[in-house]
Amino acid sequence: MKTITFYSYKGGVGRSLALSNIAIKLSQLKKKVFVIDFDLEAPGLQFKFDEDYSLNSNDSNKGLVDYIHSFANENILPENLATYTCKLKAKNINDNNIDFLSAGNFENDEYWRKLATMKWSQLFYSRNSHGIRFFLDLKAKIEKDFAPDYLLIDSRTGITDISGITLKIFADEIVLLAVNNTENLFGTKKIITSLTSPKNELLNHNPKIHFILTRLPFPKEAEDKAYEYSIIKRWEKELIGVSNGKIKEISIIHTDKQVHRKEIVKIGSSSGTNTITYDYLKLFEKLTEDNLDEKTDLKFEAVKKAENFFNKALMEKDTLLQLEYLNEAINLDPSRHEYFMRRGYLLHSTNKFDEALQDYKEALKIKPNDPLIFFQLGNLHYSLGDYTTSLEYLNQVSFPFDWLLCLQGMALEKLGKTSDAEEKYSEGIDLFPTAFELLNGRANLLRKQKRFDEAYSDIYKAIEIDPDQGFLFATLAEINLESGKKDDFYLNLNVALSKNTNVSQLNTAKEVYQKVKDESRFLQLLEKYQISLDDLFQ
Known part of the structure; x- marks a missing residue:
């Protein structure tokens, strides 16, 4: 032991x-x-x-x-x-x-x-x-x-x-x-002096010491690296001399913005870019050197390579390269649910629904009852138009968050359960009053019920929260058209399209756009932003 x-x-x-x-x-x-x-x-x-x-x-x-x-x-x-x-x-x-x-x-x-x-x-x-x-x-x-x-x-x-x-x-x-x-620095020097002084040894016990400097910002520029190097040299000068040769080097665990929000485990995490995973793996290697048998050591090497590919995938912007890295990670270590989760998410985003479903289900086998896997399965079935199954998965998520409540509201709306959908949106807005997606969802529902004053109230709040979201202006435009304000409709639709609102975000309300599909002003606006009429009404 x-x-x-x-x-x-x-x-x-x-x-x-x-x-x-x-x-x-x-x-x-x-x-x-x-x-x-x-x-x-x-x-x-x-x-x-x-x-x-x-x-x-x-x-x-x-x-x-x-x-x-x-x-x-x-x-x-x-x-x-x-x-x-x-x-x-x-x-x-x-x-x-x-x-x-x-x-x-x-x-x-x-x-x-x-x-x-x-x-x-x-x-x-x-x-x-x-x-x-x-x-x-x-x-x-x-x-x-x-x-x-x-x-x-x-x-x-x-x-x-x-x-x-x-x-x-x-x-x-x-x-x-x-x-x-x-x-x-003061306290660390005191404890190192105590630990390494021969007169303080108990039972002839002589533990090995690993010193780790933590919470340093991850260096991105050359001058950041130089600053980090100067910090390490300062600590080496202060500590190595008082350690009687017990400390030979200083290791680092960098900071991570997720750690500032919540103290979470980083090795194997599927959320965000794991800049500090490598630091933990280096520490792991130091603590287990000479203690892992050959079989375990080989497995650890495979695990390290897999995590390296996984982190490359998280940092990569090109979807095809991300998939390539994730395939490598899964081939090396198929025991990690987060690898399947991430690949499933990418396949889902590229409309490869059957393959995404396989990956999500594999992730669920590895980590049963995981709420985030249930959410992704619910999200996928919503994309497939299977709103009943979508709700079955979403209702198994054990804690509320804004996107969950929004998706539940949307699925209920698709199933014709209007009052339940409104209740779900309202529940979400009460819990997360700055969640513009929930305000947008309820505004759309209120528009369909011709409750325009309430719809305007919600969508204006959403835009105030995040005016850079183009689809919010599309919702405002749709409310404008339904309430008889055609000039405001064209004004806000132009704003929405200028903010990169895509055709898939528009065709969720294609019944609204049917009313103007033959107007030259509408057709000119679509042409300006290179949107096909066929794609809009597919």
Whole structure:
């Protein structure tokens, strides 16, 4: 069992996120992983796994605080560690579950009472104290009862007794993370000095240290790279000298705008351009060198190549090249649902509906009940004109978002369920008042019911939210024509077409355009923007 502790002097550096990325990658490679949340004052490591794992809690709802409290305050050494552990159950059928010793039920006041009354001094500093032996016994129990290949520990921040235990007694290797500021530099130097000083070694323990500088902007220009290089050199100068040769290089995990919005796992993510995936993979290689057998090592090489192709696809603008990269990724690693999801989306966008459907269904086999796959299947069946099946999939999405509610409203409208459609649009607007798509959908519905004042109110709000969306002006033009304002119709249709509104966006209301299809003014406008009358009314 290899034990790796993730530590930072201060919070907010991406420590828990780094641990979760490494844990997930190990589970994808079929390694047995055990994770401990030792950050007792700021627990919640399980939330970093939300997108890919569900927490299968133990019956007692106990965790590490309860385990330590039983010994430190009640002089009871629990025999059965399973009572205090639970599982992070993989949503992807190709991944291993992860055994998890949480901090405890921190939503309960009892958790905080136990933590506040914990007799740390008696555990570590009283005569005949047994704190070190207690934690060594915990580690031995994990190895004996769970036999993990890797034990990963999310350590408490600061310089404390608990962080000392996780760093000096538990760890075979330490991942030490910091952001680029003076406070982090000060604290990091302190902890490195403590870790590498021979007089502070416990049990002749000598863990390997990996230092990671996090949250640096990804360099795009030459001057950005030069600035990053100067930062690295400054930290090297400060740290390598105080580490007694333990730190030989500084690694980086760059920032990502998605991380600023929400702390999410990046390895294998299908959303956005994964500029930091490579950073996590480099860290993974360092932590697993000499620990992967030949078969696993070959698989990891294939996985790395697949993720490289996947990221190329995310960054590529040309659709054919994107498909080529995704084909390569799937050939190398057909176990990832996100690869099939992305290829399905591209095939859908190029009207290759049958192939897209196959990919979405393959993704759903790999990650059953995934809400985003249900959404894409609902979206695809809407494109196919199968509105009943579309709603069946959309109604299985477990959380509301603007495009889901909009698509549900559109499908209900197509099925003639006008009042249900209006209710769905209104529900969406109440939840997401700046979602112009929902306002546009309800405006169209109100137009068809000749409730023009209400329709104008919605479409003007939508245009105010985003005046660059051409199709909103097309909707306004359609309301103009239906309400008898023909000059305003032509004015707003011209604006819509000048903002690149395409024919597929217009022919959703082709019954409106039938009224002017023989007018020279209308035909001249279509000709100006190279729109075929046949395409409009197909």
